[in-house]
Amino acid sequence: MAHTAMSGSGTTSGDDPLQTAVWRLRSRGCWTDAAALLAPGADDPAVALQRASLLIERCLYTEQGWAEAEEALRVAEAIAQDDDERGAAACERGYLAYASTLLGVRDRADEARAALGRAAALFAPSAPGRPLLDLRRGLIAQNLGDSPQAARAAYHRAHVGATNQGDTLLLSATWRYLAGLALREGELPEARHGFAESLRLREELGYLVGTAPALVSLADAEPEPEATRLRAEARRLYQLLGGVPTWLAARLAPTAAA
Template identity: 30%
Template sequence: MDERIERARDLYERAVFGGDAGGLDDADRGLNGVEADLALARGRIAHARFLDGQGEDAGELGLFARAAELYRAVGDVRGEAEALLWVGIFHQVVRGDHGTAVPVFERAQELAVRADDRLTHSYVLRHLGFAEHVAGRLEAAGQRLEESVRLRREIGFLPGVAANLVGLAYIAAGDGRPDDAARLLDEAHALAETTGAMGILRMVEEARAQV
């Protein structure tokens, strides 16, 4: 059992049997954190189903928004950053609405930097790069993805590095640099193969066919 749930039970018993209700607010804060974690996890599962071709889940956005609200209420900056990242991803990936997504990503970036959460920050930069790419700003898109690659190398998130290299290959191809695109895809393939990231390997092959 999650320690926050155990603590809430202890605080309940202290209030009911011991006559000390002073810890009930603390219990609420802990349970809000549990609820936020659960909402975020359920939202990610819904998003994975969308990526698997199972269609949009009507509850996905609400789960991420609820998680962000609860994390904010308990003062969990790292959690709020991650939840807002997923709110932005929903708007960008599921709805194709970059205009709504970008300000959410920018707020998530501020919070991720404050919390020194380099993983969430790397995801934010990746998706801001996508928005720049769609807008035709290839140089800015490349800068975002390269910074995301740097962060992911620092924390050893190699499948994520490979995914970003695929994005950089598309940018290189769009910028008239086919040799750079091929080199980036070669590195992405090697990293994905080494880490067993089969989904990224499929992305590499799709990119090779297109660029």
């Protein structure tokens, strides 16, 4: 099962205090609190979209909050004013539908593909949202379409775009998914390198909620006893965050390492 997070680069000392607070809450899995901080400004299209993105990410990690995410996304769609904003809202629509399908809530695969196709048509070639769109199209190709070649091409485009934009969190995701395809093909050195890069970037960002999955992915490519050590570290972090992401539980069970 593959998951990702919306793009971002963490925070720096010069960032807006509100965005710094949002990032700190988000990175610890407190999406509801982060979204609440944005609620007063949600009549602004960019803020409304960010709020919807946070609540959609919560769905991916907790398998809860679908109605609230849907409501926030409808608001963002309704007030989007230009093609970039409409494209970004369509990208989130596709991601929410993908999450619903992947987690077995409701099959919305056709909706996911249509929404991401709409985003691709709305975005200019150099639009800031295109790398994230490429990543999500790769996820659909890999996990809903069983097309690893198409997924790899999309992940590569996203990887290049994230590098050019300096989007560190998105880059950590592209490293991870490219490494997952390498592992599937038995390319252990390539997989190990990609998973290690993904973990390094998430640790540098302080993206705690995404660190346990990165540890488990790296463990899959490492020999013993390192693999057991990594899974134990992931288990401690998973428990610290209150069992989030929920779908990691099966990967952390004692039999999962066997």
